[in-house]
Amino acid sequence: MSDKPEKFIDENGLRLDGRRVDEIRPMKMEIGVLSRADGSCYLEWGKNKVLAAVYGPRELHPRRLQKADSVLIRYRYNMAAFSVEDRIRPGPSRRSIEISKVSREAFEPVVLTHLYPGAVIDVFAEVLQADAGTRTAAINAACVALADAGIPMKGLVSACAVGKVDGQLVLDLNKPEDNYGDADIPMAMTSDGEITLVQMDGDVTPEEFKKAIEMCKEGCRQIMEIQKETLRSKFTKLEDVDISDD
Ligand code: ADP
Incomplete structure (x- = not known):
């Protein structure tokens, strides 16, 4: 692991990777990358690489696990053994079980769960390369993979972290900021601005916390635009298909 940098923000207000304090890392997404999944999405965000796959809604077995009035959503966040510098031991860990639970709760509120009683939707997120901010x-x-699978939703959920370095709040922490910063606050929100996930590592003042929420809202707005653009690209691709008889 690299050493703690002397300064995270230079005299021009730029961070170690050249970003402003309120700027997110470059993000790109591709939809429908897995042919066997009902919905899928590949995301690159900074140096993070994540693949999401959705299966369902499908009948849930064993039947005793079925919910009479709604679909069951299962979410598995997993870091590949090769996703970090040192090999990660395969299989669930305390960290991945916790992340899976809070992340499912972050997007479940937008899914119209009552439409598929007795069924299950399985969502898998595989982190192929990790570089801070993998849960978000x-x-x-x-969320893009869920939409790709045609799961009815009230809207999308977007997620981003805000942290604190050199006494200043910064949007979307990079690895050194995550490792050595004073705070890390991952959040998720719906298109209506309803917050569905807040976790906090480190300390911020109540005023800083309020500002962090505002910064995160702006970050999530930008991410939601990228998510929507990715979804639109699916239908643009369909338009390109020639369906004429000759
Ligand atoms: P997040 O990835 O959501 O920010 P953490 O704050 O727990 O989650 O982790 C920050 C970063 O630390 C990860 O993105 C990853 O690069 C690294 N990391 C997390 N867990 C491990 C691990 N078990 N071994 C090596 N690196 C890890």
């Missing part, structure tokens, strides 16, 4: 990256990709 996985939520962003999973």
